[in-house]
Amino acid sequence: MNPLYSELQWLPRPPQDFSNLLKAAGTSGESLGYDIRFLASFALDLNQLTRLAKVIGKANSEAASLHPLTPFRLAVLSNGTTDMLLPSLVGSAARHGIALEVIQPSYDQVAQEALTPDSKVNSSKPDAVLLALDYRALPLKLSLGDPEAASAIVQGVLGYLQALREGIKANSNAVCIFQTFAPPAEPLFGSLDRLLPGTFRNLIDAINRELCAYVHGSGDVLLDVAGLAETLGLANWHDPVMWNLGKFPFSAELIPLYGDHVARAVAAIRGKSRKTLILDLDNTVWGGVIGDDGLEGILIAQGDARGEAHLAVQRLALDLRQRGIVLAVSSKNTDEVAREPFLKHPEMLLKLDHIAVFQANWNDKATNIQAIAEELTLGLDAMVFLDDNPVERGLVRKLLPQVAVPELPDEPAYYARTLAAAGYFEAIAFATEDLKRAGFYQDNAKRASLQKQVGGVDAYLASLDMTITFQPFDSTGRARIVQLINKSNQYNLTTRRYTDPEVSDAENAPDVFTLQVRLQDIFGDNGMISVIICRTGEPGVWEIDTWLMSCRVLGRKVEHMVLREILNHAREARIQKLIGTYRPTEKNKLVIDHYKKLGFTNIAADGNGLTRWEMIVEGAEPETAPMNVVSQGFIASREKTFA
């Protein structure tokens, strides 16, 4: 079974203490509805969905408020056992902003319930009726090689479905949700089943076609169960053991997936589909980092496996735009640098014209996404945010829980599929106005004005459980040090490039102080993310020759911790003063205020943008950040003669 679907892999895994959180729902300051929506946002299994549904059911029966969830009454008519399904519909609906109440008539009373005016279903005045029927509910009869008999069977089935609809319309005026039928997995002839009139496969294909034509434009809704079963494989969908045990209509493993699909349809009926896709750029829209790898270095070309994976993301974004989804960009980059591929790269499918709001700056993404939502005058609950970086995803989920943020696998080839599988943009109808909608919001990739920073960033950073490790240069780290020195463009104060032998010299030189910095967090090891070289100039002075950092860890106060570490070693070496230099390049505007923000004093500036800064070691007390500090391998540095 493909775990992307069976385990809902676009959703984050549930927290370890799910049970306790569920017990505490509604008592922790947030109202019950918010807590339930939060707990529903994870990939819950059948038991967890059942427990969540119990809490929702209790609130419904006590008429307690589930705000901000929207109430919806759904009756379910089925020829199978629905007892195990229904709780998962309720739990999944909360994920999509719906407080679902289900009405379940007695087992296998489909026609009676639909056609009798005062039946349980009709008298409960549901908003919609889900006709959860499978092929076993239909009067199918083999009529091999007999097109007329086959057609009569198909018409008979359609007549039955229409009669159910008429009954429901007349008696309760609810919307009908029809399911397409997944054909059985077992062939009769083999391939011939598909083309020979009167086989089950052939009959069910025809029924599905006719059913689609009937529902299209009727105001009713289609749930494409046949398509879902196809995606998973019929042999995975149908489970004869479960059917025999208790008339469970399909594999129990797929109940959470089915629940999410029903919930999408219900949410779409209530207009809760999402409307905007916000894209990260580096390693999402293209492979690589534009600020470091440059226009020639990023991967988007046809013929390159990584490049094609990112092109698939672009193609999906463009297709979504064509059906009316508004596209926006949120990237940590200098604006001109981020726009360059859109303007100049021949393989880019996405152009600036396709992007309604283009936010490339160095602010946190939660603040940017809020600015995008305000610019588009759409709610945060209309937004989907696609980013390869788990820290950015976590931050946005934490600070803006209304925004949908899919988990992404390590393999970029699955990015597009994962986004599509999440079904954020489910629609129950398509109007030609949709074709124009993305254009309405268009203003040629304008920038939104940023509001105040969204609160809570620091608390989120603390929750990342970061460990920063400092070491002097050594032969083990040298290859990566050389790579960073020669590749980093953006967070690089002087952009001095050094060769392997030159770095090796710095390792051993008695008057050079070096740092290689690594960062770990709950998502894993970020590896080496910063490199420092200080050279002794005048006695008692360290000239900061090189200070660079990977932009992946931007906004985590790594630079503050690095400065603290430099100061510790400076004190030990009886250094009185640090001198830093900012040498401007086309790509390092990001760090123009680096030394100023760290508390250095400006001492010189030439006419070309170069600035010099100093910090007196004694009494310097830079800001600290919530992370564990490991400092190792420096024993030898005491013997170095720095002064």
Add this chain to the structure above:
Amino acid sequence: MDDAQLYSRLTSVFHDVFDDETIEVTPQLTAMDVDGWDSLTHIRLILTVEKAFKVKFSTSEIGKLENVGQLAALIKGRS
């Protein structure tokens, strides 16, 4: 896996399935002793056990179980 480990894992399965953390899982425990252990929940219990222990039971095995001791024996026979 020894009995203690097996019963400890079974205990968390029971707590999860029946949404009740007071259930004490012993070999003698039967459906009569647990609130909500009907034929439907039984299926959900079996599905959860199958997933937790990475085993599959046959239709006839599922029908024959009389108490938790028999379930534990079945799991042990498989792993």
